Amino acid sequence: MESVGVAPAPAAVAVAEQKMKLLEPRKEPLASAAAAAKAPCKWAMKKKLVGGDAGYVLEDVPHLTDYMPELPTYPNPLQDNPAYSVVKQYFVNTDDTVTQKIVVRKNSARGTHFRRAGPRQRVYFQPDEVNAAIVTCGGLCPGLNTVIRELVCGLYDMYGVTSVVGIEGGYKGFYSRNTVTLTPKSVNDIHKRGGTILGTSRGGHDTAKIVDSLQDRGINQVYIIGGDGTQQGASVIYEEVRRRGLKCAVVGVPKTIDNDIAVIDKSFGFDTAVEEAQRAINAAHVEAESAENGIGVVKLMGRNSGFIAMYATLASRDVVCCYHPISSLH
Secondary structure, three states, rough: EEEEEOOOOEEEEEOOOOOOEOOOOOOOOOHHHHHHHHOOOOOOOOOEEEEOHHHEEEEEOHHHHHHHOOOOEEEEEHHOOOOOOOOOOOOOOOOEEEEEEOOOOOOOOOOOEEEEOOOOEOOOOOOHOOOOOHHHHHHOOOHHHHHHHHHHHHHHHHOOOEEEEEEEEOOOOOOOOEEEEEOOOOOHHHOOOHHHHHHHHOOOHHHHHHHHHHHHHHEEEEEEEHHHHHHHEEEEHHHHHHHOOOOOEEEEEEEHHHHHHOOOOOOHHHHHHHHHHHHHHHHHHHHHHHOOOOOOOOOOOOOOOOOOHHHHHHOOOOOOOOOOOOOOOO
């Protein structure tokens, strides 16, 4: 039995406090997501890097305070939530980071780190001022409705946000379609359905029209669920929001079943993909055993990685050989 796969790169959490020097991001934004798509390895802005001693580098994320340094902060509503207030040290420290590589030697450089995700003690929006929007773009992926549901329920039940809308039909829905109001009741059972209740599409990205729509509707938090191209589009939207000086948070939720996103332990949709892959392997195994000298070959998707193949191989126990592309190994 053959399938295509590579081994994963594990990640661990480390706390780092270093003297920092901020490198200014590039001033000029790209005109559109289409321009960003022509250079798939380049984002709309230069990486926000923070350097320190012994080779320490923090690859930071863009933030509202980059262009609105005097923005006031407020206590996180979670501290008054009985489900979370009893948990000691629940909030993530601002200096907490995730290291890109956990295997280091005594004299090796500190390496690259990323800002650790999680709730902070101080937030930049009060619940009653938030108008949030959620959009799904690109191809379908198992779990899209679950992500929508958890975003809505999290905003309502954990942070007290009561104004959440869904943008229908992908990026073009910002300026060509109506929005749909999302509440915990309306999304209660959508995780049991396939696809996305908001609909999706490829392309349709017009940066000026999208940001005009955000500004006109008073949307100050937008959650964009999609893959590589979609996230490049989100970066372009952020650049335009920054250029206009709007208090609007642009949040990218990466969508891939391949599980090939650095630092993230597991992307949504991956488990479902592995389950389906096992069914294909089981079917090939039955056919191979039913024929004299039979060989079953299963080729699995995974783009430039083979996590689906590898995990399906480990789970099925019927695979004799897991073949993976040498070019993808590092």
